[in-house]
Amino acid sequence: MAQHWLMKSEPDEVSIDDLAAAPRQTVPWTGVRNYQARNFMRDQMRPGDDVLFYHSSCPEPGIAGIAKVAGGVAPDETQFDPTSPYFDPKSTRDKPRWLQIDVTLARKTRLLPLKEMRAAPSLATMRVLQPGNRLSITPVTGAEWQAVLALLGR
DNA sequence: GCCAACGTTGGC
DNA sequence: GCCAACGTTGGC
Numbered sequence: 001m002a003q004h005w006l007m008k009s010e011p012d013e014v015s016i017d018d019l020a021a022a023p024r025q026t027v028p029w030t031g032v033r034n035y036q037a038r039n040f041m042r043d044q045m046r047p048g049d050d051v052l053f054y055h056s057s058c059p060e061p062g063i064a065g066i067a068k069v070a071g072g073v074a075p076d077e078t079q080f081d082p083t084s085p086y087f088d089p090k091s092t093r094d095k096p097r098w099l100q101i102d103v104t105l106a107r108k109t110r111l112l113p114l115k116e117m118r119a120a121p122s123l124a125t126m127r128v129l130q131p132g133n134r135l136s137i138t139p140v141t142g143a144e145w146q147a148v149l150a151l152l153g154r
Numbered sequence: 155g156c157c158a159a160c161g162t163t164g165g166c
Numbered sequence: 167g168c169c170a171a172c173g174t175t176g177g178c
Contacts, residue, residue: 008175008176010176033164033174034161035161035162056175056176056177057175057176057177058176060175061176096177131159132158132159132160133159133160134159134161134174134175134176135158136175155178156169156177156178157176157177157178158175158176158177159174159175159176160173160174160175161173161175162169162171162172162174163169163170163171163172163173164168164169164170164171164172165167165168165169165170165171166168166169
């Protein structure tokens with residue numbers, strides 16, 4: 001059964017419109033530098049899993065669209081690139097530390113603002129809304145997924 | 155730009 | 167293996 005995830009992206013780097021404009025509407029999810037989030041990609045995320053595409057660190061944070069995991073787990077190329085802000089000098093091609101995964105657009109939605117998410121009792125359990133959460137990839141339960149779809153449909 | 159919360163690093 | 171210092175995240 002497909003699982004559900006929420007993935008944060010800074011729209012300055014990759015927005016929902018960038019995803020829509022990408023070749024095959026698919027982008028490699030690079031720049032994850034947190035072990036827990038990396039392990040989700042390595043151990044749990046599977047092609048076909050559903051993704052809430054979330055805009056963070058921007059004027060209007062919130063869910064901006066729906067995407068899917070397309071597979072393609074591979075070493076994150078940016079860790080080897082000295083000119084990249086995601087360069088990791090401790091990572092080598094023999095022993096890569098960080099992974100990327102391909103994400104493809106399902107559909108752009110209306111923006112579901114963080115404020116509205118926080119106000120929705122049905123989303124109170126969402127991991128991304130818990131105080132102090134900083135994970136860029138978080139699991140979403142089936143009930144939370146349905147609740148987000150219901151809010152988006154309003 | 156601020157700042158609280160958190161993860162990582164590295165000396166011991 | 168502890169833990170203080172440091173860097174990062176991300177909403178405001």
